[in-house]
Amino acid sequence: MIEVEEQQKNKIAANFENGEVTLPRKGRLVVTISKESLCSLLLFLKMDGFEHLSLISCVDWLGEGELELVYHLWSYQKKIHAMVKTRIDRESPHFLSIIPLFRHAQTYEREIYEMFGVRFEGNRRLIPFLLDNWQGAPPMRKDFDLRKYVKEKFDVEERAE
Amino acid sequence: MTRIDKTTTAAEKSRELEMFFGPQHVGMVGNFGIILTVEGDTVVKARANPGYLHRGFEKLMEYRTYAQNFPLVCRLNVMDPDPNEALYAMAVEDLAGLEVPERAQYIRTIMLELSRMASHLLWMWAYGNMIGFDTFAQWAMGDREYIIDLFETLTGGRIYHTYIWPGGVRRDLPPGFAEKTFEALEHIETMLPDYDNLFFNNRIFADRTKGIAVLDRDEAVALGVTGTNLRATGSRTDVRKDEPYAAYADLDFEVPTMEDGDSYSRAIVIRMEIEESISLIRQALNRIPDGPAWRKTPNPFKWNVPPGETYVKVESARGEAGFYMVSDGSDRPYRAHLRSPSYPTGIIVLEELLKGASLADVGHIMLSLNIAAPEIDR
Numbered sequence: 001m002i003e004v005e006e007q008q009k010n011k012i013a014a015n016f017e018n019g020e021v022t023l024p025r026k027g028r029l030v031v032t033i034s035k036e037s038l039c040s041l042l043l044f045l046k047m048d049g050f051e052h053l054s055l056i057s058c059v060d061w062l063g064e065g066e067l068e069l070v071y072h073l074w075s076y077q078k079k080i081h082a083m084v085k086t087r088i089d090r091e092s093p094h095f096l097s098i099i100p101l102f103r104h105a106q107t108y109e110r111e112i113y114e115m116f117g118v119r120f121e122g123n124r125r126l127i128p129f130l131l132d133n134w135q136g137a138p139p140m141r142k143d144f145d146l147r148k149y150v151k152e153k154f155d156v157e158e159r160a161e
Numbered sequence: 162m163t164r165i166d167k168t169t170t171a172a173e174k175s176r177e178l179e180m181f182f183g184p185q186h187v188g189m190v191g192n193f194g195i196i197l198t199v200e201g202d203t204v205v206k207a208r209a210n211p212g213y214l215h216r217g218f219e220k221l222m223e224y225r226t227y228a229q230n231f232p233l234v235c236r237l238n239v240m241d242p243d244p245n246e247a248l249y250a251m252a253v254e255d256l257a258g259l260e261v262p263e264r265a266q267y268i269r270t271i272m273l274e275l276s277r278m279a280s281h282l283l284w285m286w287a288y289g290n291m292i293g294f295d296t297f298a299q300w301a302m303g304d305r306e307y308i309i310d311l312f313e314t315l316t317g318g319r320i321y322h323t324y325i326w327p328g329g330v331r332r333d334l335p336p337g338f339a340e341k342t343f344e345a346l347e348h349i350e351t352m353l354p355d356y357d358n359l360f361f362n363n364r365i366f367a368d369r370t371k372g373i374a375v376l377d378r379d380e381a382v383a384l385g386v387t388g389t390n391l392r393a394t395g396s397r398t399d400v401r402k403d404e405p406y407a408a409y410a411d412l413d414f415e416v417p418t419m420e421d422g423d424s425y426s427r428a429i430v431i432r433m434e435i436e437e438s439i440s441l442i443r444q445a446l447n448r449i450p451d452g453p454a455w456r457k458t459p460n461p462f463k464w465n466v467p468p469g470e471t472y473v474k475v476e477s478a479r480g481e482a483g484f485y486m487v488s489d490g491s492d493r494p495y496r497a498h499l500r501s502p503s504y505p506t507g508i509i510v511l512e513e514l515l516k517g518a519s520l521a522d523v524g525h526i527m528l529s530l531n532i533a534a535p536e537i538d539r
Contacts, residue, residue, distance in 0.1 A: 130215040
């Protein structure tokens with residue numbers, strides 16, 4: 001049933017020693033890899049048929065002091081959705097832009113820069129995206145308290161405890 | 162005798178003007194701006210200016226329990242809310258390991274296809290308006306009302322349904338729903354030839370849109386385009402076929418495509434999809450099995466979803482809509498991220514396609530991509 005996924009897993013494992021590959025269910029493949037090897041893995045996958053970048057997500061793991069970048073790729077031939085994950089430091093985070101591989105990564109990187117503060121080297125368009133005149137900390141980070149911000153910014157009294 | 166002043170900038174010499182297209186514009190459903198740099202009648206550069214509908218849903222979802230998030234998710238897209246509900250339900254089911262009853266899968270399919278049709282009819286209204294076919298536009302808007310009525314019968318809500326819910330759907334079909342649906346479908350089907358005669362087979366429409374804003378298949382994939390826009394370039398890709406969800410694996414349907422990838426092809430693909438949706442809803446209503454429409458979920462006030470992560474996707478009216486959800490084992494999502502099909506098309510693709518376009522075409526290029534602003538901003 002999941003032969004194609006198994007093959008793909010072996011292929012990645014043979015080429016990337018430090019990549020940890022799991023197959024959670026049919027049509028899904030998760031690779032956890034160090035940040036140094038991430039770009040070459042993405043290039044490898046792109047050459048291997050994963051031509052569609054669906055999404056780039058960022059997850060803030062506050063307790064571990066790390067930000068996790070998740071690259072979602074899809075292969076139209078193999079019908080596999082690959083999630084490539086890597087962790088970067090939470091203090092002054094920066095990473096390489098993957099625009100040379102996937103052009104529309106620009107917008108995702110722009111959003112992650114705005115919402116999580118990750119600076120992508122090589123992306124020249126890290127200008128405000130969704131927020132207007134934002135001066136505070138990156139709002140999607142876990143230590144940004146929405147309720148506290150609203151209370152201070154708009155001077156709202158908390159009525160019910 | 163003219164003397165060029167050395168202090169004038171390059172932009173002034175070439176007489177470029179900056180023009181704000183939107184955020185309030187009849188062509189765009191929702192608020193969305195484009196900043197155009199025009200020289201005469203030609204667009205030199207376009208910059209998308211989103212953010213007017215940013216409501217911070219992803220952040221809000223981290224503060225709310227799984228049950229409280231339910232009424233939030235449909236509001237991610239006003240025109241086509243049900244795919245977002247289905248995505249959220251599927252993500253929670255995947256994380257919590259819930260099984261969905263067969264009957265609920267069929268009801269979801271009916272709901273998703275009705276939503277697709279409603280979205281396409283609304284698009285026909287906007288597109289018709291944009292090219293100057295007001296009669297056609299009003300017909301489409303009127304026919305959409307039949308579907309909205311069905312939604313009201315089924316869920317109590319016209320625009321937002323909060324109906325597809327982890328574990329199944331909120332209520333079973335009410336008595337007489339199938340007959341009412343067949344009637345509405347019949348009506349829309351008899352209207353389709355009229356739409357064709359008035360608009361889709363109309364020479365004026367073809368002249369206006371053929372060869373405008375062309376994307377080829379490889380470029381479209383490289384830019385992250387999915388859905389009707391990708392199918393208009395000749396690629397037969399559809400999440401309903403590639404990774405069947407709900408009851409799509411049991412139903413028989415075609416994926417319509419066109420070859421040219423221009424504004425015209427994109428419109429025709431949307432038109433052909435309406436027929437497929439009608440057929441899908443009929444099949445689903447005829448084959449719907451008996452049984453429960455909802456499998457009981459744990460107490461929503463104490464519902465801790467096991468830790469893990471998942472990515473689920475459906476084919477919304479605009480393309481691949483995906484949902485990435487991370488749970489840390491508590492009663493609220495640790496991270497929720499929506500992949501909307503309008504996100505690449507509304508920013509990068511739009512900017513690319515508008516370069517060199519005529520100012521008069523800006524509106525219908527934007528609409529032919531079927532962009533939904535609330536989906537981009539979230």
